Amino acid sequence: MKTVICAGTSTSGKTAVLKQVIKKLIAKDYRLAFLKIDVQYAEEDELFKQEFGIPTKKVYSGELCPDHCNVMVLGDAIEWAAREKAQFLLVETAGLCLRCSPYIEGSLGIVVVEATSGMNLPRKIGPMLSLADIAVVTKIDLVSQAEREVFRSRILEAAPNINIAESDALHGIGLNPLVKKIIESPDLQFPLFLRGNPPVGTCTICVGKKEIGWKQHFGVVRPLENQLFYRGE
Amino acid sequence: MQIKKITIFGGYGKSGEKDKVEQVTFKMGQVVSIVGPTGSGKTTFIEDIELYANENTPSMRKVLINDTAATEDFSSNPSDHPIALITQHTNFLSDMQVKKFLMTHASIRGSSSIETIVEETLDFANQLTGEAIDVNSAMTELSGGQTRALLIADAVIIGNSPIILLDEIENAGINRTRALELLKRYEKIFIFVTHDPRIALLSDLRIIMKNGAMQKILVTDDEERRVVEEIKKMDDFLLELRTHIRDGEKLTEQHVENRLRDLGYLS
Numbered sequence: 001m002k003t004v005i006c007a008g009t010s011t012s013g014k015t016a017v018l019k020q021v022i023k024k025l026i027a028k029d030y031r032l033a034f035l036k037i038d039v040q041y042a043e044e045d046e047l048f049k050q051e052f053g054i055p056t057k058k059v060y061s062g063e064l065c066p067d068h069c070n071v072m073v074l075g076d077a078i079e080w081a082a083r084e085k086a087q088f089l090l091v092e093t094a095g096l097c098l099r100c101s102p103y104i105e106g107s108l109g110i111v112v113v114e115a116t117s118g119m120n121l122p123r124k125i126g127p128m129l130s131l132a133d134i135a136v137v138t139k140i141d142l143v144s145q146a147e148r149e150v151f152r153s154r155i156l157e158a159a160p161n162i163n164i165a166e167s168d169a170l171h172g173i174g175l176n177p178l179v180k181k182i183i184e185s186p187d188l189q190f191p192l193f194l195r196g197n198p199p200v201g202t203c204t205i206c207v208g209k210k211e212i213g214w215k216q217h218f219g220v221v222r223p224l225e226n227q228l229f230y231r232g233e
Numbered sequence: 234m235q236i237k238k239i240t241i242f243g244g245y246g247k248s249g250e251k252d253k254v255e256q257v258t259f260k261m262g263q264v265v266s267i268v269g270p271t272g273s274g275k276t277t278f279i280e281d282i283e284l285y286a287n288e289n290t291p292s293m294r295k296v297l298i299n300d301t302a303a304t305e306d307f308s309s310n311p312s313d314h315p316i317a318l319i320t321q322h323t324n325f326l327s328d329m330q331v332k333k334f335l336m337t338h339a340s341i342r343g344s345s346s347i348e349t350i351v352e353e354t355l356d357f358a359n360q361l362t363g364e365a366i367d368v369n370s371a372m373t374e375l376s377g378g379q380t381r382a383l384l385i386a387d388a389v390i391i392g393n394s395p396i397i398l399l400d401e402i403e404n405a406g407i408n409r410t411r412a413l414e415l416l417k418r419y420e421k422i423f424i425f426v427t428h429d430p431r432i433a434l435l436s437d438l439r440i441i442m443k444n445g446a447m448q449k450i451l452v453t454d455d456e457e458r459r460v461v462e463e464i465k466k467m468d469d470f471l472l473e474l475r476t477h478i479r480d481g482e483k484l485t486e487q488h489v490e491n492r493l494r495d496l497g498y499l500s
């Protein structure tokens with residue numbers, strides 16, 4: 001089985017892209033499963049189940065960072081997709097945390113960015129972009145050629161080796177190269193590992209201590225004018 | 234890549250009927266107009282061209298550039314894309330400063346003298362606008378007309394696109410007569426979607442759209458070229474009245490009558 005992790009900020013067009021991808025994969029008779037992870041609300045699973053009749057699931061991460069949640073549940077999700085005899089498991093992330101970016105070593109990681117987001121977005125989203133294999137730029141129907149070119153160069157500046165697919169995801173235009181890459185991607189190799197290093201996030205805020213200011217906390221902390229350091233035992 | 238021609242193979246209209254024009258080729262240097270009623274598929278047609286369609290758009294049309302169809306892979310870099318489309322609603326969305334944006338675009342395009350080419354672009358744009366563009370303002374602060382003028386200037390000069398598609402330039406809030414004059418100095422394929430008789434008849438040929446499908450091709454003949462002179466006269470007269478009003482003047486019956494007499498419409 002192959003897994004595709006699709007990340008990207010909210011409203012970037014992840015669902016629109018995956019919908020077109022699913023359509024194109026189904027047309028080639030592939031069996032699919034879909035997993036959506038979000039914090040507290042999502043309906044992609046029902047939409048896709050209804051429209052395409054494929055097995056879908058959703059997970060609400062609630063109190064947990066949604067990308068961390070993804071890492072926790074993905075093992076089970078892959079087993080579920082395998083039981084469903086899916087050849088591809090497509091995962092749409094919540095796209096809130098720009099640091100954890102839960103791409104898996106050896107399988108395809110896609111980041112969806114909207115061309116309408118402003119020229120600085122590629123500079124802001126860090127590992128979500130730099131660790132991905134493919135950047136799908138959506139909403140090119142809304143911007144000028146000139147801005148598309150500048151946007152693309154900003155992406156390549158942040159991720160020099162990334163493949164870029166520019167698309168109008170509403171009409172499924174420009175997505176064939178992506179579908180081809182998905183089909184050609186390697187099968188999962190167990191055990192699975194995260195790509196890159198997730199950021200350190202162990203501090204007393206993580207365990208629910210609500211006071212503001214680093215002096216009130218232990219673990220990995222940081223003052224305004226200083227680097228991270230470890231405070232405590 | 235040296236662009237010599239672009240060929241469009243017909244696909245299907247809105248209700249699935251075939252394009253009546255099976256194939257049409259535009260050659261370098263030609264000016265083409267796309268005409269037809271509102272909703273007839275003019276914009277869709279030029280979008281097919283812009284997308285370098287290969288039976289993968291709703292119309293199923295296919296476009297060849299120099300006899301070659303599009304390949305679908307990741308190597309396609311928009312800087313190599315020979316086509317620039319300026320739509321009815323293309324806007325700048327970036328809040329970069331005008332000057333910085335143009336310099337960035339020029340450097341991506343590998344222009345050798347960035348300052349000069351940016352100046353040329355601004356000069357072109359300013360000839361189309363009422364008020365000059367402030368290079369220090371953000372792109373999003375430009376007016377509608379200024380935006381359109383800059384989009385055209387950028388596509389022609391910095392983008393240096395050999396094929397330029399312009400959707401209803403007459404409604405863009407720019408000086409379209411000046412635009413046509415300036416554009417004609419550049420050797421390109423220009424495709425205008427237009428409701429304007431002057432633009433349509435100044436083209437070498439025009440495609441008539443209806444119900445989403447290409448109906449026929451008309452080549453502008455000598456008689457139409459004579460007629461267009463008359464249209465120009467009337468059109469310039471209307472533009473003159475418009476300038477009058479824009480400049481805050483009153484219009485009098487006497488003024489209009491005198492001018493109509495000058496133009497030979499009254500004896």
Ligand SMILES: Nc1ncnc2c1ncn2[C@@H]1O[C@H](COP(=O)(O)OP(=O)(O)OP(=O)(O)O)[C@@H](O)[C@H]1O
Nearest residue numbers: 245246247270271272273274275276277291292445
């Ligand atoms: N060949 C086609 N196949 C399918 N749908 C089409 C086709 N041509 C046009 N349409 C659809 O018809 C609608 C109107 O088309 P379009 O916007 O191109 O018209 P237009 O001639 O540019 O109109 P206007 O003068 O108002 O700008 C659009 O929704 C478009 O998607």
Ligand SMILES: Nc1nc2c(ncn2[C@@H]2O[C@H](COP(=O)(O)OP(=O)(O)O)[C@@H](O)[C@H]2O)c(=O)[nH]1
Nearest residue numbers: 010011012013014015016138139167168169170
């Ligand atoms: N015009 C245009 N709209 C798009 C495109 N892709 C997505 N959208 C719209 O953008 C909005 C957010 O898209 P969605 O797929 O739900 O984003 P998600 O939150 O990342 O899943 C929706 O209204 C989509 O219809 C595109 O390529 N062009």
Ligand SMILES: [Mg+2]
Nearest residue numbers: 014015044092
């Ligand atoms: Mg979504």
Ligand SMILES: [Mg+2]
Nearest residue numbers: 275276321400
């Ligand atoms: Mg239109």
Ligand SMILES: [Zn+2]
Nearest residue numbers: 065067097100
């Ligand atoms: Zn996180």
